[in-house]
Amino acid sequence: MSYAHTPTHVPHRRANKWVAKLFSDLCEHILQLTNLTDPAQAGFMDIGLRSGHLWQERLAEALATCRVFVPLYSPRYFESLNCGREWTAFARRLSNHVGPDGQAPEAIIPALWTPMAPESLPLAAKEIQFSYEQLGARYREEGFYGLAKLAARRTQYQIATWELANRIVFAAQNTWIRPSDRLDFESLPSAFLDHQAERLLRLTIVAPDLARLPPERTAYYYGRACEEWNPYRSEDNARSLCSYAVDIAAAHGFRARIGSLADHLPDLRESEKADHPSVMIIDPWAVTHAGFLTALSDFDKLRRGWVSVLVPWNLDDEQTREREPELRQALEKVLGERLTDPHTETVTSFAAFRRALPDALGRATNQFLVIPPIGADVPVEPMTQRPRLMDPGGG
Numbered sequence: 001m002s003y004a005h006t007p008t009h010v011p012h013r014r015a016n017k018w019v020a021k022l023f024s025d026l027c028e029h030i031l032q033l034t035n036l037t038d039p040a041q042a043g044f045m046d047i048g049l050r051s052g053h054l055w056q057e058r059l060a061e062a063l064a065t066c067r068v069f070v071p072l073y074s075p076r077y078f079e080s081l082n083c084g085r086e087w088t089a090f091a092r093r094l095s096n097h098v099g100p101d102g103q104a105p106e107a108i109i110p111a112l113w114t115p116m117a118p119e120s121l122p123l124a125a126k127e128i129q130f131s132y133e134q135l136g137a138r139y140r141e142e143g144f145y146g147l148a149k150l151a152a153r154r155t156q157y158q159i160a161t162w163e164l165a166n167r168i169v170f171a172a173q174n175t176w177i178r179p180s181d182r183l184d185f186e187s188l189p190s191a192f193l194d195h196q197a198e199r200l201l202r203l204t205i206v207a208p209d210l211a212r213l214p215p216e217r218t219a220y221y222y223g224r225a226c227e228e229w230n231p232y233r234s235e236d237n238a239r240s241l242c243s244y245a246v247d248i249a250a251a252h253g254f255r256a257r258i259g260s261l262a263d264h265l266p267d268l269r270e271s272e273k274a275d276h277p278s279v280m281i282i283d284p285w286a287v288t289h290a291g292f293l294t295a296l297s298d299f300d301k302l303r304r305g306w307v308s309v310l311v312p313w314n315l316d317d318e319q320t321r322e323r324e325p326e327l328r329q330a331l332e333k334v335l336g337e338r339l340t341d342p343h344t345e346t347v348t349s350f351a352a353f354r355r356a357l358p359d360a361l362g363r364a365t366n367q368f369l370v371i372p373p374i375g376a377d378v379p380v381e382p383m384t385q386r387p388r389l390m391d392p393g394g395g
Helices: 017-033 055-065 075-079 081-095 137-149 151-174 241-251 261-270 284-288 290-302 318-340 350-370
Strands: 199-206 254-260 278-282 307-312 344-347
Touching: 017 137, 017 151, 055 081, 075 081, 075 241, 081 241, 137 151, 199 241, 199 261, 199 290, 241 254, 241 278, 241 350, 254 261, 261 278, 261 290, 278 350, 284 290, 284 318, 290 318, 307 318, 307 350, 318 344, 344 350
Parallel strands: 199 254, 199 278, 278 307, 307 344
Antiparallel strands: none
8 A cells, every 4th residue: 555644743643543544444354355364464554664674675575566556646645756656666567567458457456545636646647547436425525534534434434445455356366467676766766757846855864874874873763875864763753754854845845856965065066046945954973974074064164045954863862862962062063153043953853853844945945035046037127216105186
């Protein structure tokens, strides 16, 4: 099941609990409709990932082996980079099984999480045939979220869930798609590029990867690339901070271009004017590496006002708590006045990060609008006298 993660500002609240309920109910129906011996064999949903797992590897494995792909349609779904990548990964498997008639197996079974007009779908989704009739009129009007949320819709929810489970089982039993090699998830393009927001955002992640961690630093919060870092990783928060940032940006109308400081610093050096808004997220532990110190110092000297900076701290992490004075001193030394700049914000929890990022987007956008984009022609208005309001008598 492929779905868009719903942001929440309430700590410890399961933001996607209704999606989890739908998934659980579908697995129970599929168990009854087949000879499977374990509900866990019925499906995969990334909300079940726990700490210690490499999220991308688990997801890539599921996409390489599943027999049916169930996307939950919603406006947020088609703005999500990760959802678009999941669709791409499965669609590539389907393209290897095109029959003599030129048709790929019908193994994508869409479901409405919230109502969506067919004309609002991206091209990839428009090419998938699906009907509402058997799932009920209320389903078409309200989607699974409306049916699951409202107690008065319990009967309609049960009908729709049962019919969707039957469709999934039918597709699995009447098509066969060979497992494929796991794809590099981060390198995949989104299948929804024609639907994504036009406003570009440069998203810079300044964090060590596993190869550049200091010897005493735990690897728990890091991955093979800087984009896999999450200082707030926990059992209920296994995704990277970058993936959350991309989803939040998309929800605010931005398509993020992700990169490391090494990727983006050359453009920042050359661009005295804003090319597009930018947000930089800095791990305090980056200052323990000489390469990051030099790059951050270079960035600080550039005075790029259209770059908003967030510095996430996790003081529940014992190592960070013990080294906090040292790390803060190093950050202040390398970033100078930037840490007290209104375009820089320190956050101390995951909930605070989710609240701060939209504000950072707003600050970066405001500065971008003040500073004309590179190559833009700025019209020069001729000087005129200040207008005066006159009363009817000409006074």
